Amino acid sequence: MAVRSIYVGLDVGGTTMKAAAVDDEGAPLSAPVVMDTRPERGQEAGLETMCETIRRAVAAAGLGPADVTAIGVATPGLMDIKAGLILDPPNLKPWKNVPVRDHIRQAFGKPTVFQNDANAAAYGEFWVGSGQDANSMVLFTLGTGVGGGIILGDVIAEGQHSHGGELGHLRIDMPDRGRLCGCGARGCLEAYASATQVVKRAREDMAAWRGSSKLRAFYTANDDEFTAKHVFDLAAAGDELALKVVDDTAYYLALGACAVVATVDPEMIVFGGGMVAAGEWFRAKIDGYVRRYGLPFPTKTVKVTFAMLGSDAGFIGAAGCARLAVRGTA
Amino acid sequence: MAVRSIYVGLDVGGTTMKAAAVDDEGAPLSAPVVMDTRPERGQEAGLETMCETIRRAVAAAGLGPADVTAIGVATPGLMDIKAGLILDPPNLKPWKNVPVRDHIRQAFGKPTVFQNDANAAAYGEFWVGSGQDANSMVLFTLGTGVGGGIILGDVIAEGQHSHGGELGHLRIDMPDRGRLCGCGARGCLEAYASATQVVKRAREDMAAWRGSSKLRAFYTANDDEFTAKHVFDLAAAGDELALKVVDDTAYYLALGACAVVATVDPEMIVFGGGMVAAGEWFRAKIDGYVRRYGLPFPTKTVKVTFAMLGSDAGFIGAAGCARLAVRGTA
Numbered sequence: 026m027a028v029r030s031i032y033v034g035l036d037v038g039g040t041t042m043k044a045a046a047v048d049d050e051g052a053p054l055s056a057p058v059v060m061d062t063r064p065e066r067g068q069e070a071g072l073e074t075m076c077e078t079i080r081r082a083v084a085a086a087g088l089g090p091a092d093v094t095a096i097g098v099a100t101p102g103l104m105d106i107k108a109g110l111i112l113d114p115p116n117l118k119p120w121k122n123v124p125v126r127d128h129i130r131q132a133f134g135k136p137t138v139f140q141n142d143a144n145a146a147a148y149g150e151f152w153v154g155s156g157q158d159a160n161s162m163v164l165f166t167l168g169t170g171v172g173g174g175i176i177l178g179d180v181i182a183e184g185q186h187s188h189g190g191e192l193g194h195l196r197i198d199m200p201d202r203g204r205l206c207g208c209g210a211r212g213c214l215e216a217y218a219s220a221t222q223v224v225k226r227a228r229e230d231m232a233a234w235r236g237s238s239k240l241r242a243f244y245t246a247n248d249d250e251f252t253a254k255h256v257f258d259l260a261a262a263g264d265e266l267a268l269k270v271v272d273d274t275a276y277y278l279a280l281g282a283c284a285v286v287a288t289v290d291p292e293m294i295v296f297g298g299g300m301v302a303a304g305e306w307f308r309a310k311i312d313g314y315v316r317r318y319g320l321p322f323p324t325k326t327v328k329v330t331f332a333m334l335g336s337d338a339g340f341i342g343a344a345g346c347a348r349l350a351v352r353g354t355a
Numbered sequence: 356m357a358v359r360s361i362y363v364g365l366d367v368g369g370t371t372m373k374a375a376a377v378d379d380e381g382a383p384l385s386a387p388v389v390m391d392t393r394p395e396r397g398q399e400a401g402l403e404t405m406c407e408t409i410r411r412a413v414a415a416a417g418l419g420p421a422d423v424t425a426i427g428v429a430t431p432g433l434m435d436i437k438a439g440l441i442l443d444p445p446n447l448k449p450w451k452n453v454p455v456r457d458h459i460r461q462a463f464g465k466p467t468v469f470q471n472d473a474n475a476a477a478y479g480e481f482w483v484g485s486g487q488d489a490n491s492m493v494l495f496t497l498g499t500g501v502g503g504g505i506i507l508g509d510v511i512a513e514g515q516h517s518h519g520g521e522l523g524h525l526r527i528d529m530p531d532r533g534r535l536c537g538c539g540a541r542g543c544l545e546a547y548a549s550a551t552q553v554v555k556r557a558r559e560d561m562a563a564w565r566g567s568s569k570l571r572a573f574y575t576a577n578d579d580e581f582t583a584k585h586v587f588d589l590a591a592a593g594d595e596l597a598l599k600v601v602d603d604t605a606y607y608l609a610l611g612a613c614a615v616v617a618t619v620d621p622e623m624i625v626f627g628g629g630m631v632a633a634g635e636w637f638r639a640k641i642d643g644y645v646r647r648y649g650l651p652f653p654t655k656t657v658k659v660t661f662a663m664l665g666s667d668a669g670f671i672g673a674a675g676c677a678r679l680a681v682r683g684t685a
Binding site: 184285327 | 648
């Protein structure tokens with residue numbers, strides 16, 4: 026009987042961590058196992074939770090640890106990818122200098138790779154998601170922030186300082202007048218196009234809007250529960266003010282995409298995260314601005330799509346990174 | 356006797372083409388052979404001139420065609436790198452769809468690779484120039500335009516549409532208010548920081564300048580012969596207006612560098628071309644703006660340097676690309 030290759034992917038977030046065993050074609054062998062991260066309990070407890078999540082994922086697939094070919098772990102930054110270290114990410118406080126890769130490798134005695142979570146998600150989409158037929162792909166992840174990952178064939182552009190694909194901090198306006206970003210700089214894409222900023226811009230636009238708008242009525246009634254989803258829903262229903270906010274969002278995202286075209290010129294640009302639930306009309310808006318403002322030759326044919334794997338991209342991609350490291354090629 | 360590996364690099368420009376045989380350590384075995392390109396004579400004549408330049412380069416090294424391991428040819432875009440084709444570059448008119456790689460390969464019966472000229476120059480600097488100790492490097496070439504190349508280890512980021520590293524078209528200001536670029540778009544780095552635009556900005560700044568300036572006196576006396584070099588020379592001599600123009604140039608270039616940090620996060624960013632003759636004070640200005648406006652973690656340690664190989668980077672890099680293709684790794 027031929028030996029199957031089994032890769033376990035673990036995606037560690039600030040709130041939960043998620044793992045599953047994945048086969049050689051990128052199919053999860055069970056629903057993902059989810060455990061609370063609870064970083065406040067400290068990094069020793071965190072490492073043990075990672076091991077336990079992996080053990081449960083292996084068991085959920087009906088396998089034993091000996092069946093595992095390799096393990097991939099993805100975490101948010103700051104990190105040192107080459108060293109396999111979590112440094113001090115803001116959403117994993119108070120963890121500091123956590124030797125994730127070596128700990129997991131020793132615990133399971135299996136080849137283990139470590140990767141940034143957005144890079145892993147990008148690799149997941151590249152391996153078995155939207156980018157599965159592409160030679161190269163860039164992912165923008167849209168959430169409370171904007172993240173990203175760049176995949177060029179078998180190369181994950183992780184960067185010399187583990188900051189490759191920090192696409193939320195691509196500057197789309199000059200630093201003396203751009204919107205203020207959480208990173209302290211001005212003009213970063215994240216300061217325009219994250220879900221948080223969509224809400225913020227909606228509030229600003231509301232103040233200046235002369236016509237009637239359901240957005241204003243909705244906001245006045247719902248106040249704190251107002252989210253980017255409400256803006257997108259009202260835009261889909263034809264509200265003009267909401268449409269303006271969404272249209273601006275598409276424009277800003279396209280400017281980020283244009284910068285990616287001028288640097289790495291990928292075959293495909295993929296957007297993932299909550300906002301892509303808006304669907305094709307939003308994709309078409311981004312696409313239109315990319316063709317309008319991007320370099321003519323590559324933007325004639327670059328593909329602009331939405332992600333397919335949802336929140337599974339992280340653990341599938343982490344497993345894919347393990348497979349890539351073991352095989353040397355996709 | 357061990358067989359030496361010999362690579363011939365050919366760098367084709369709109370005015371001249373340049374070739375030399377290069378050894379396995381990147382050292383040219385003779386001064387480069389230079390011939391006129393004369394694109395107006397047509398592409399058949401152009402291909403023959405390429406072959407003749409290569410033949411003369413081999414002879415200049417005291418070798419015969421049989422001694423050559425592989426050949427690298429670099430040309431300006433538009434091109435299809437994977438297909439080995441020149442498409443229709445503006446400075447090689449009226450050439451169209453020229454099968455450079457296959458023609459040279461058949462003429463010499465040697466493995467032949469084809470590359471964009473700025474990518475080749477970047478690879479030259481990475482192999483044996485400023486980036487020789489770096490794991491990854493990005494080159495900005497500053498001339499009448501702004502070009503670039505991105506090298507990530509053994510990968511030249513040539514792009515899906517042969518437009519990787521088109522760094523002159525990174526946008527540093529928004530398309531509704533940025534400076535107009537030769538490509539028709541607004542806000543491209545090239546519209547701010549090319550040698551041509553340094554002169555143009557100097558003229559604009561002159562019109563608004565209230566104080567005295569040698570730049571104005573010089574310009575009035577010399578008119579059409581006014582170049583970026585004059586601006587830099589006067590800045591070096593302490594002229595305040597010239598210093599402002601140079602300082603702005605450094606700022607704009609740094610914004611381009613920051614975009615490169617946020618996308619591929621290289622170990623080193625190298626600037627090449629005429630302006631780097633200005634020397635360390637200009638480098639230090641760019642460097643300062645990169646630290647100020649770049650992502651804090653990677654820009655703490657990213658190296659900002661000037662190129663070393665001058666106009667030899669193209670043919671040395673083309674030879675290096677041939678070597679990379681034959682060996683599979685640097």
